[in-house]
Amino acid sequence: MNKKDNISTSSPDITVSAKQLFGIDSGFKCPAFSKKNEYVPKIDDAYKFDQDTTIAILNGFAFNKRVMIQGYHGTGKSTHIEQVAARLNWPCVRVNLDSQINRMDLIGRDTIVLENGKQTTSFQEGVLPWALQRPTALVFDEYDAGRPDVMFVIQRILESEGKLTLLDQNKFIEPHPSFRLFSTTNTIGLGDTSGLYHGTQQINQGQMDRWNIITCLNYLPPEKEVEIVLAKVPKFLRIKNKKIVKLMVTLANLTRNGFSAGDISTVMSPRTVIMWAENAVSLGNIQAAFRLTFLNRCDETERSIIAEYYQRCFDEELKESILPKKS
Amino acid sequence: MSNNQEKNIKKNFNIVTAALLRSLTKKNHHFEFEKIADHNFNNLTLSKSLKLPSPDKMTKIRNVDFLRGRADSLAMNICHHDDILHTKLKPQSPQEAKIFSAAEKARVDSIGITEFPGLKRNLIAAIRKFLLKNSLLTKKRKEITLDIVLYLMVLKNLVEINFPEKIIALINKWEGKLSLSEKDEILSLKEHILDQEIFSQIIKKLISSLKLSKDYANKFSEIKTKAINQDREDPGSKKQTLDSSAGKTMSLKEKTEAMGLPGEDNSKKDLGNKIKEFGYLNLKERNTNQSGIAHLDKINNYKVYTKKFDEIVSADQLTSQNDLIELRKKLDNQIAELKKIITRLANKLQRRLLAKQERSWEYGLEFGYLDTQKFAQFIANPSNSNIYKKEKESDFKDTVVSLLIDNSGSMRGRPITIAAICADILSRTLERCGVKVEILGFTTKNWKGGKCREKWVADDKPESPGRLNDLRHIIYKSADVPWRRISNNLGAMLQEGLLKENVDGEAIIWACKRLLLRSENRRILMVISDGAPVDDSTLASNSTNILENHLKETISWIESNSPIELLAIGIGHDVTNYYEKAVTINDVEKLAKTMTEELIELFDS
Numbered sequence: 052m053n054k055k056d057n058i059s060t061s062s063p064d065i066t067v068s069a070k071q072l073f074g075i076d077s078g079f080k081c082p083a084f085s086k087k088n089e090y091v092p093k094i095d096d097a098y099k100f101d102q103d104t105t106i107a108i109l110n111g112f113a114f115n116k117r118v119m120i121q122g123y124h125g126t127g128k129s130t131h132i133e134q135v136a137a138r139l140n141w142p143c144v145r146v147n148l149d150s151q152i153n154r155m156d157l158i159g160r161d162t163i164v165l166e167n168g169k170q171t172t173s174f175q176e177g178v179l180p181w182a183l184q185r186p187t188a189l190v191f192d193e194y195d196a197g198r199p200d201v202m203f204v205i206q207r208i209l210e211s212e213g214k215l216t217l218l219d220q221n222k223f224i225e226p227h228p229s230f231r232l233f234s235t236t237n238t239i240g241l242g243d244t245s246g247l248y249h250g251t252q253q254i255n256q257g258q259m260d261r262w263n264i265i266t267c268l269n270y271l272p273p274e275k276e277v278e279i280v281l282a283k284v285p286k287f288l289r290i291k292n293k294k295i296v297k298l299m300v301t302l303a304n305l306t307r308n309g310f311s312a313g314d315i316s317t318v319m320s321p322r323t324v325i326m327w328a329e330n331a332v333s334l335g336n337i338q339a340a341f342r343l344t345f346l347n348r349c350d351e352t353e354r355s356i357i358a359e360y361y362q363r364c365f366d367e368e369l370k371e372s373i374l375p376k377k378s
Numbered sequence: 379m380s381n382n383q384e385k386n387i388k389k390n391f392n393i394v395t396a397a398l399l400r401s402l403t404k405k406n407h408h409f410e411f412e413k414i415a416d417h418n419f420n421n422l423t424l425s426k427s428l429k430l431p432s433p434d435k436m437t438k439i440r441n442v443d444f445l446r447g448r449a450d451s452l453a454m455n456i457c458h459h460d461d462i463l464h465t466k467l468k469p470q471s472p473q474e475a476k477i478f479s480a481a482e483k484a485r486v487d488s489i490g491i492t493e494f495p496g497l498k499r500n501l502i503a504a505i506r507k508f509l510l511k512n513s514l515l516t517k518k519r520k521e522i523t524l525d526i527v528l529y530l531m532v533l534k535n536l537v538e539i540n541f542p543e544k545i546i547a548l549i550n551k552w553e554g555k556l557s558l559s560e561k562d563e564i565l566s567l568k569e570h571i572l573d574q575e576i577f578s579q580i581i582k583k584l585i586s587s588l589k590l591s592k593d594y595a596n597k598f599s600e601i602k603t604k605a606i607n608q609d610r611e612d613p614g615s616k617k618q619t620l621d622s623s624a625g626k627t628m629s630l631k632e633k634t635e636a637m638g639l640p641g642e643d644n645s646k647k648d649l650g651n652k653i654k655e656f657g658y659l660n661l662k663e664r665n666t667n668q669s670g671i672a673h674l675d676k677i678n679n680y681k682v683y684t685k686k687f688d689e690i691v692s693a694d695q696l697t698s699q700n701d702l703i704e705l706r707k708k709l710d711n712q713i714a715e716l717k718k719i720i721t722r723l724a725n726k727l728q729r730r731l732l733a734k735q736e737r738s739w740e741y742g743l744e745f746g747y748l749d750t751q752k753f754a755q756f757i758a759n760p761s762n763s764n765i766y767k768k769e770k771e772s773d774f775k776d777t778v779v780s781l782l783i784d785n786s787g788s789m790r791g792r793p794i795t796i797a798a799i800c801a802d803i804l805s806r807t808l809e810r811c812g813v814k815v816e817i818l819g820f821t822t823k824n825w826k827g828g829k830c831r832e833k834w835v836a837d838d839k840p841e842s843p844g845r846l847n848d849l850r851h852i853i854y855k856s857a858d859v860p861w862r863r864i865s866n867n868l869g870a871m872l873q874e875g876l877l878k879e880n881v882d883g884e885a886i887i888w889a890c891k892r893l894l895l896r897s898e899n900r901r902i903l904m905v906i907s908d909g910a911p912v913d914d915s916t917l918a919s920n921s922t923n924i925l926e927n928h929l930k931e932t933i934s935w936i937e938s939n940s941p942i943e944l945l946a947i948g949i950g951h952d953v954t955n956y957y958e959k960a961v962t963i964n965d966v967e968k969l970a971k972t973m974t975e976e977l978i979e980l981f982d983s
Contacts, residue, residue, distance in 0.1 A: 170758070312401065356397040360401060363500075373394055
C-alpha cells in the first residue's frame with residue numbers, strides 16, 4: 052500500500068449506460084473507468100442486479116453520495132456493491148468492522164521498516180487515509196457491529212467533502228474527487244429487535260444522519276431468486292429441472308413466512324438456497340442436501356414444522372415429520 | 379401405526395399444521411381444531427371458519443393425510459378466494475350457487491396443487507375420505523349430487539391428478555353426458571385458473587347450459603332436497619353462509635403482527651446448544667452452602683403446619699397444551715391495543731440498556747493481550763513493556779431478573795391479563811439485551827385450607843398451627859430456558875380457577891432461593907402484587923397478622939442481608955410500607971409504564 056501507485060492519478064473517463072451494463076430498466080448514465088487495476092473486483096458474469104438497489108448504488112458513484120444498504124443476511128448486499136464497482140472498473144476495497152478494529156487500524160500507525168539496512172520507524176497509513184487519497188470505493192461491512200468509539204473516527208469522512216485530519220502526522224487529507232463510501236448492515240442502527248442479529252450495536256443517530264441514501268435489499272421475488280440460483284449453480288440442471296429450483300425457492304419462502312409468524316426461529320436466506328443447490332449437485336439428492344444445508348441448523352422442536360413445509364413442496368415425508376413414513 | 383406414533387401425532391399435529399397454514403397464507407391467523415364431525419360438502423366448500431378437524435378426537439389413527447388435505451384446502455381458500463367477488467357473481471338460486479361454489483373450490487384447490495406438489499396427495503385423501511363417509515364410493519352408493527360431480531370434473535381438467543379408479547369411473551360417467559360445447563367450456567377453464575372473475579363467468583354459463591340438458595336437469599332439484607336434508611341434519615352448517623355481507627365473522631380473527639413481535643426470539647447463539655431446564659429438583663441437589671438460604675426458613679418463628687401438600691409446578695403442567703394455546707390466544711386478543719404501547723416502552727428500555735453496554739479496549743498496559751500495533755515499539759526497544767491491551771470491564775454486569783407475579787383471586791380479570799402481557803414483552807426485551815429473566819407466580823391450591831387444613835382438623839386442631847393451606851408456586855419461565863420454548867405458558871395465568879389465595883412471604887422466599895443459587899453478578903427480584911397477603915384458613919386459626927408480619931420480616935432480612943435487589947409494584951395497594959424500593963400505581967393500565975421505568979432506573983444506577 053506504500054508504493055506509489057498509478058491509480059492515485061486516474062479519474063473516471065467514460066460514461067456508461069446503466070441499462071446496458073446492469074440489465075436494469077433505467078436511463079441512468081454513470082461515470083466509469085476505461086481501464087482496470089488491481090483493486091477492481093472480479094466480474095461475476097452471472098450476477099443479477101436488483102433495480103432499486105443498483106440505482107441507489109449508482110447514485111452513490113455518480114454524485115458522491117454516501118449509500119447504506121440494509122437487509123437480511125445472505126441477500127447479497129456487499130456483493131451488489133462489488134459487482135457494480137467491477138463493471139465500472141472502479142477500485143473497490145471492503146473493510147469488515149469487527150470488534151477488533153480500532154482507530155489505529157483505520158488511521159494508521161508507526162511501524163518499523165528497513166531502510167538502507169537501518170531500522171527506522173515510519174508512519175504507515177491506515178485504510179482510511181489510503182483510500183481517501185485514491186479513486187476508491189470503500190465499503191464498510193457489518194456497519195452495525197462497529198464499536199461506538201471506533202465509529203466516531205469515520206464521522207468526518209462521512210460528509211461528502213469531509214477532510215481527514217491526521218493528528219499524528221500533522222497532515223490534512225483532502226478526499227480524492229472519485230473517493231466513494233458505502234456500508235452494509237443487517238439492522239438499521241436502532242438495535243436488533245428480531246433476535247437474529249446478535250452483536251449488533253445501536254448506531255449514533257448523528258452518524259446515521261450523515262448517510263445520504265439508505266436502501267433495503269431483502270428477499271427478491273421468487274422468479275428472480277430462481278434465476279439467481281440457476282445462474283450460480285448451472286450444474287444443477289444436470290441433475291434436476293428448473294421446476295425443482297422453483298420448489299426450493301418456494302420452500303425457502305415458507306420458512307421466511309414461518310419466521311415472521313413466530314413459528315420457527317431460523318430462516319433460509321438466498322445464500323442458503325444456493326448452498327442447498329450446490330450440495331444437491333454433489334450429493335445427487337435433494338432431500339439429503341436439504342438436511343445437511345438447513346434442517347440440521349434448526350431447533351429440534353421446529354423440525355417437524357419444517358418437515359410439513361417440505362411435504363407440501365416436494366411430496367416427501369422427512370423422518371423429522373410427525374407422520375411416519377409409509378412402508 | 380404404533381401407540382407412540384399415534385400419541386406423537388395427537389400431541390403435535392395441531393401445532394405443526396397451524397404453523398404450516400400461517401406460512402402458506404402469510405397471515406397470522408389463529409386456527410382452531412375440533413372434533414371431526416362433518417363430512418358435509420357444504421363445509422368443504424369455501425368455508426370461512428378457521429376451524430379444522432383434529433386427530434385429537436380420533437379413536438384410532440390410521441392415516442391423517444386427509445386432515446392435511448382439509449387444512450391445505452382452507453389455506454388455498456384464504457390465499458386465492460375473493461369472497462366479496464364471489465358473492466357478487468354467484469347465481470341467485472341456492473342450488474346453482476352451491477354448484478358455483480363447488481367449481482370455485484376446484485379452482486382454488488388447483489392453484490394450490492400447481493404450486494405445491496405435496497398438496498395433491500393430501501387433497502385426494504380428503505376427497506376420498508369425504509366420498510367414503512358419504513357412501514358415494516361403495517357398491518351400494520347413494521346418488522351423487524351435481525356440485526360434487528362438477529367439483530371433481532373441473533379439478534380433473536385443471537390439474538393432472540391421479541384419482542383412484544372409482545372416482546375416475548364416477549367422473550367419466552358424468553362427463554360422457556356433456557355436450558361438445560360444454561366439454562369445450564370446461565377445457566377453456568385451464569387458462570383462466572388465476573382469474574376468479576373470468577373463471578366464474580364461464581362456470582355460470584356452464585351451469586345454465588347444464589340446466590337445460592335433460593341429463594343434468596333433474597340433478598338440480600336433487601341438490602335442493604339433499605341440501606334441505608343436510609341442513610336439517612347438521613344445523614352447524616347453517617352458520618357458514620357464503621354471504622359475506624354480514625362482514626367478517628368472529629371466527630375469522632385477523633391477527634396482525636404487533637410491531638414485529640411474533641418473530642422475535644431470544645436466539646443468543648450460546649443458548650443454541652441444548653439447554654437443560656433448571657427445575658426445582660436440580661436446584662435442590664446443588665450444594666447450598668449459602669447460609670442465607672438456611673436462615674430464610676427460620677424467620678421469626680414462622681410456622682408452617684405442613685409442607686406435604688405444597689406444590690411447585692411448571693405452567694405447562696397446569697393444563698393441556700391445546701388449552702394453553704387457546705388461553706394464549708385469549709390473552710393476546712384482550713390486550714391487542716395495549717400491546718402497541720407496551721412494545722414502544724420495551725423498545726425504549728432496550729435502547730437504554732444497549733447504550734449502557736459499552737465495550738472498549740484499554741491500551742498501554744503491562745499485561746493482557748498483546749497489542750499487535752505496539753509490537754513495533756517492543757522491537758525498537760525491548761524494555762518497552764506496556765504493549766498489552768485488555769477489554770475494559772463494562773459497567774453492565776451479568777444480570778438476572780425475576781418477576782414474581784401475584785396470582786391471587788383479586789388479580790382476576792384485567793390486572794392479571796395486563797401483568798401477563800407486561801411480563802411477556804418486557805422479559806423478551808430484557809433477554810435481547812443479555813439479561814436473563816424468570817417469570818414466577820404464586821397462589822394456593824385451594825380456597826379453604828385444602829388438605830393442609832383437613833390434616834389439621836384430623837389432628838385435633840392444635841393451637842397456632844402456622845400457615846394452613848396448600849401452596850402452589852408456578853414457574854412460567856425459568857431463567858435458562860429461551861422464550862421460544864415457553865411462549866404459550868403465560869396463557870396459563872388466565873386459566874379459570876387458578877387464582878386463589880396468596881401467602882406472599884413464602885413466595886418471596888422461594889423466588890429468592892432460586893435467585894441465590896444462580897451465578898450472575900446482579901440479581902433482581904421484582905414483585906407485582908395487588909394486596910396484602912391473605913389466606914382465610916391461616917388467618918382464622920392464627921393471629922390475624924401472621925402473614926403480614928412474616929412478609930415484612932422476610933423483606934427486611936432480604937434487603938439487609940442478601941445480594942438480591944428487591945423491588946415491588948403495588949397495584950391499587952400501598953406496598954411502600956413493606957418494601958424499601960416500591961412504587962404504587964392506582965390504575966393497572968399504568969403497569970407497563972411503571973415496570974419499564976423501574977427497570978430503566980435499576981439499570982441506570
